[in-house]
Amino acid sequence: MSKKNKIDKNHLISIIEDIILSEGISGLSIRKVAAKANISIGGVQYVFGNKEAMIQAVFEKNDEDYNKEIKNLSKGDDSKYSELKTHIEYISKYNSTKELHKISKVITILLQDKSVFEGLHEWHSSALKSIDTNTEEGKKLRLAFLFSEAMFTAMNLNHIKLSEKEQKEVFEDLKTFLL
Template sequence: MELLSKGDISKDAKIKAHIEYISKYKNNEQFNKSSKMVTMLLQDESILKEFQDWYRISLNSIDTNNDEGKKLRLAFLFSEALFALLSLKYIKLSEEERKEILEDLKTFLL
């Protein structure tokens, strides 16, 4: 994520880098491997707590007193929701659809 934030150490840059990381999966197979690993890790209560803390800290770091911050919060939550929907296999998307949706997210919200 540090590479994706291109040396920008701001709080917003870290969130944007996280979204960029999710959008960089080259194919659905790579995406599926990552989501399986996360699902397995979340079975451990202490790791689940760490994930919850990370999300809370990430959300709290976004300044939502302006439109840019509000858009960033939506982009962050949307990218995570998409990851969860695909991980849980609630929706199926082709690689092209997934990439297009994430590009739309970045275009319209970042």
């Protein structure tokens, strides 16, 4: 009796990420993923169906990884603004790491996909709407959130270059003055 080979979806997602990072979304194809994974085109189609589903799978994997990290950093804090503050902490703490740089580059490339763009747009809109700007805390949190997002974007698009020391200082200032 022969065993069926099981296709490792996470391995395929890793291959898809590598292709996206090196060639962009336009370089991604089912054929290319199959060749790099050394499996049939049908195997990739069985797991994902089409290119859009591959893109969505990469986005969802990055989103799951992000949510796990936010949960770890929040340490069970369920206060009103805990998630947003933890998000800012995540950006400030990990912005200079190689892994976050990879994630941010993948997300930046994936923004070319309409569903990814709309999902992130909705997340940001929801985050901003959750802040009560009638309070001093809410006003400061909104500024901290927008500032951290702007820094994250500007650094990852190479609009500004700061040393790791400078990045830490800027984010420490943000936390000191706004959080």
